[in-house]
Structures are given as structure tokens and as C-alpha cells.
Amino acid sequence: MGLDDQLYSCVFGLRATRSGNILPMTKIALFGLGEAGGLIGTDIVAANDPGLQIFGFDPADVKTPEGIVRTASPTEAVADADFILSFTGSVDASDALNQSIGAISPAAIYADFASASAGLKRELSKTAEAAGFKFCDVALMAMVPGNGIKTPAMFAGNGAAELRNLLADLGMPIDIVSEIAGDAAERKLLRSVVIKGLAGLLIESLEGAHQAGCEQWLWKNLVDEFTAMDDKMLQRLVKGTGIHAGRRFHEMEASAQQLTELGIQPLMTDSTVASLDKVKRMGVPDVPKLQ
Numbered sequence: 001m002g003l004d005d006q007l008y009s010c011v012f013g014l015r016a017t018r019s020g021n022i023l024p025m026t027k028i029a030l031f032g033l034g035e036a037g038g039l040i041g042t043d044i045v046a047a048n049d050p051g052l053q054i055f056g057f058d059p060a061d062v063k064t065p066e067g068i069v070r071t072a073s074p075t076e077a078v079a080d081a082d083f084i085l086s087f088t089g090s091v092d093a094s095d096a097l098n099q100s101i102g103a104i105s106p107a108a109i110y111a112d113f114a115s116a117s118a119g120l121k122r123e124l125s126k127t128a129e130a131a132g133f134k135f136c137d138v139a140l141m142a143m144v145p146g147n148g149i150k151t152p153a154m155f156a157g158n159g160a161a162e163l164r165n166l167l168a169d170l171g172m173p174i175d176i177v178s179e180i181a182g183d184a185a186e187r188k189l190l191r192s193v194v195i196k197g198l199a200g201l202l203i204e205s206l207e208g209a210h211q212a213g214c215e216q217w218l219w220k221n222l223v224d225e226f227t228a229m230d231d232k233m234l235q236r237l238v239k240g241t242g243i244h245a246g247r248r249f250h251e252m253e254a255s256a257q258q259l260t261e262l263g264i265q266p267l268m269t270d271s272t273v274a275s276l277d278k279v280k281r282m283g284v285p286d287v288p289k290l291q
Helices: 003-012 035-046 074-078 090-098 118-131 160-169 183-212 215-227 231-243 245-261 267-282
Strands: 014-016 022-024 026-031 052-057 083-086 109-112 134-140 153-156 174-178
Touching: 026 035, 026 074, 035 052, 052 074, 083 090, 090 109, 090 118, 109 118, 109 160, 118 134, 118 183, 134 160, 134 183, 153 160, 153 183, 160 174, 174 183, 183 215, 183 245, 183 267, 231 245, 231 267, 245 267
Parallel strands: 026 052, 026 083, 083 109, 109 134, 153 174
Antiparallel strands: 014 022, 134 153
């Protein structure tokens, strides 16, 4: 594309194909240019698609990725945008949408990537619907560093299919959960109960093992246990807890006492004791069968 064509594209939002046809440009606006927004935005630029224009806004003093046009205001970023991708934290998700809602085109798709509750995502979807544009609830299912645009994601909402058409072509693995915003966030956060909770348990156990001088033994034992983990093992963990809740309750009380003796506050272990007390009274949920 020559200089005159480039100027024509910038001014009129159009691009010329090799066959000479004139097609509209696709404008993407990014809210948040930090870790997630910066990395995914960089990968969108790296796709080198001449039909994409990428704009970004971030009130923080963060680096602007090369190839992204940084705007002075959120309304400037979203003006005539086809897709708005919001990478704020959950506490800022509502403000991010509301700060520019009057400037968002009715034809736009607004996608919220925050790790927020299903309830908040549904409120954001209602706000978008009332303003006349579509919404997509995005749940990223792996760390963005090291993955970028290839981070697996779940989508939900009335804008999910159109957003998938854009991001799947750029390399993002996407599973559309439903057309109901919040369904993707709900699934992710239920998974996080285990994944993030497991990290907390590992940290607490390792703190005690360091004090006891047996961290090498503990780590190898845990690696061996998790390496052998499968569906049957997970079922035994749940069902066995229901059967042996009384005995395990007392074992975990002893575990909490052991951590205390080692000078470690047993925050996660105390929660396990409380959970086992609940299981003694109410039992455990049914374990689904893999399909």
C-alpha cells in the first residue's frame, strides 16, 4: 500500500485489497496496556494484518506497545471501534465501561477480560445492552505471559461469536460456553477455587517443611502424588472424604497444631478443618462422570 493509500485508510477507515476492492478497516480499542493487554495487543500487531487498526488507552504510566496508537482519553480510543477489549482488574471493570459508554458504536462488541464474578459480568452485559451494543464475557484459562494471543479462553454473551471470528483468526484457542454473559466467568472462578486454593495449600505446607527441614522429601512426595493423579484418584479424594470425614477432621486438627508448633499460621489448614466439620454434617456432592 502506497503513502496515498495509507493516508486514505487513516482518514476514511478504508483499505484497498490487492484486487483493488475497497474494504472497511477493523478498529480495535484496548482498555489497559499492562501485562495482559500489552502482550495480547503486541501479538495482534504482530499478526501484521493491514485491515486492523489498534488503539489503546491506559491512565497508568505504562509503556505503549509498538504499533498501538495510544489515545489521551477512553472516548477517543473507542470512537468508531468495532471491538473494545477491556483488560482492567475486576474492581475497575464497571468504571472502564461507563467511562466511554456514550462514545461506543451500536455496532461494536465490548469484551471484558477481567477475572470478575458472574454477577458483575451480567451487570456489565445489561449496561451494554441498554446502551445498544453487544457484550462478551471473556475468561482467560491460562497465564498470558508466555502465551499472549494464544492464551486459551472461554467466551459467553451475545457478542461471543463475532469476537471469536476476530481473535480465533489471530491464534486464540476459544470455547464459546453460551450466549449468557457470566457463564464463562462462573466456570473459570469455580476452577480457581481449586487451582488457587491448591497453591495456597502448597505454600503453607512448604513453609512448615522448611521449618522442619524436610522440604526435599515433601516436594518429591507431592510431585509423585500429583503426577499419578487421574479421574479415579480425584473421585476417591471426594468420596473418601465423605466416608472418613470424622477421622480426617481429627487428622487435620493435628496438622494445624503441627504447623503452629513450627511457627506457621495454619490459615489454609484451619479452613480444611472447618470444611471437614461441614462434611461430617452435610456430606459431599456427587462426582460427575466424565463424558
